[in-house]
Amino acid sequence: MEPIDPGVLFLRYREGGDMSAFQTLMDQLHVPLYNYLLRLLRHRDDAEDALQEVWLKTIRQRDRYNEQGQFTSWMYRIAHNHCLDIFRRRGRRIEEYEQKSDEEGEILDRIAASDPSPRENLSEKEQMAVLEEAVAQLPEAIREVYILRAIHDIPFKEIAEIQSAPLGTVLSRMHQAVRFLKKSIQITSLSEEKSA
Amino acid sequence: MEDGHRIMKEKHDSRKDNITPLFQDAVPQEAAGEESMLRFLDESDESISKRAFLNQCTLSEEALEQWQSLNTLIDAGKTLPNRQPDPAIRSRVLDAAFAAAQGCRPPRVSSKRYSTFPGWRWAWAALFLALLYSGYQEFQPADLNQSSSLTVAKDSLDYELLSLEAELEQIQTDLGLELNISLDGSA
Numbered sequence: 138m139e140p141i142d143p144g145v146l147f148l149r150y151r152e153g154g155d156m157s158a159f160q161t162l163m164d165q166l167h168v169p170l171y172n173y174l175l176r177l178l179r180h181r182d183d184a185e186d187a188l189q190e191v192w193l194k195t196i197r198q199r200d201r202y203n204e205q206g207q208f209t210s211w212m213y214r215i216a217h218n219h220c221l222d223i224f225r226r227r228g229r230r231i232e233e234y235e236q237k238s239d240e241e242g243e244i245l246d247r248i249a250a251s252d253p254s255p256r257e258n259l260s261e262k263e264q265m266a267v268l269e270e271a272v273a274q275l276p277e278a279i280r281e282v283y284i285l286r287a288i289h290d291i292p293f294k295e296i297a298e299i300q301s302a303p304l305g306t307v308l309s310r311m312h313q314a315v316r317f318l319k320k321s322i323q324i325t326s327l328s329e330e331k332s333a
Numbered sequence: 334m335e336d337g338h339r340i341m342k343e344k345h346d347s348r349k350d351n352i353t354p355l356f357q358d359a360v361p362q363e364a365a366g367e368e369s370m371l372r373f374l375d376e377s378d379e380s381i382s383k384r385a386f387l388n389q390c391t392l393s394e395e396a397l398e399q400w401q402s403l404n405t406l407i408d409a410g411k412t413l414p415n416r417q418p419d420p421a422i423r424s425r426v427l428d429a430a431f432a433a434a435q436g437c438r439p440p441r442v443s444s445k446r447y448s449t450f451p452g453w454r455w456a457w458a459a460l461f462l463a464l465l466y467s468g469y470q471e472f473q474p475a476d477l478n479q480s481s482s483l484t485v486a487k488d489s490l491d492y493e494l495l496s497l498e499a500e501l502e503q504i505q506t507d508l509g510l511e512l513n514i515s516l517d518g519s520a
Binding site for chain 1: 367368371372374375402403406407409410411412413414415416417418419422423425426427429430431433434435
């Protein structure tokens with residue numbers, strides 16, 4: 138059965154107080170949202186606090202949701218802003234989050250271009266661990282683009298809205314992520330295993 | 334007039350030479366740079382431009398490899414394991430959603446971080462309070478406890494006078510004994 142669009146479920150809850158619709162919405166988004174927060178914040182307690190807070194903000198700000206937009210993107214935007222607040226509380230300025238990420242991205246690009254030795258002869262499970270580790274090493278803004286596009290299947294245009302950044306910047310960040318990650322895991326062996 | 338027509342025709346021909354149809358791109362991998370390749374990830378397989386791009390890729394082994402590795406990397410991201418959050422969060426959120434739907438003020442929910450307050454945090458809090466209290470004791474204004482401090486001072490003075498009297502008596506007794514001894518000796 139095709140899953141019901143999260144936006145429709147949210148409207149059912151907002152307009153008619155349909156709690157079963159809200160529960161279905163949570164079934165769809167609760168775990169992915171937690172994993173997005175966990176990968177971005179890299180701290181379990183922070184991610185769990187943020188998860189709860191993002192849901193509560195979604196409930197509190199329910200009237201602000203525009204029916205024309207994608208509900209998932211709207212919610213991830215709330216989550217993104219909440220993460221920026223956390224970075225701010227951790228003593229980081231927001232400009233640092235973006236600038237440092239882009240600068241580090243350039244460094245990653247250079248590392249990726251110079252590193253000639255991808256890890257070989259790893260099992261698929263080990264490769265997943267290597268990929269997870271490599272994703273964690275990416276600077277926040279770049280990591281967020283990869284997480285949203287690859288793991289959560291959100292189109293670049295919507296990621297640009299979530300990050301409040303131009304589409305070109307988002308594509309450039311994804312490009313940096315891809316270049317670095319390609320070197321971190323042996324893509325060819327993965328693709329061979331998949332086709333086999 | 335004929336010259337003008339000839340010049341226009343030459344201009345048109347030169348422009349025509351510069352236009353390269355998509356399917357006849359001499360170096361497809363250059364046109365499909367990695368960054369522009371990313372845009373096609375969002376397009377549906379039925380899209381004309383994506384089909385044109387994929388056709389282009391078939392002409393270049395390098396471009397095809399790039400496209401496949403990009404897709405593999407995206408697919409690999411989807412297979413990363415998902416971790417489960419604390420189930421209590423879900424029930425707290427549902428309570429808040431229910432309260433909001435009923436038009437009530439959502440119940441105040443505690444954050445996970447402070448629901449399990451670690452012992453060392455209590456220890457720091459207790460230490461802080463102790464320091465605060467000792468600081469207050471140290472620097473409190475003297476006039477607040479003036480009468481009690483005077484009483485204490487008087488008591489200690491009395492005690493000192495008594496002990497001095499006792500010492501004096503002791504000395505007198507000692508001297509008296511010595512005198513008695515000398516008297517006995519003389520006697």
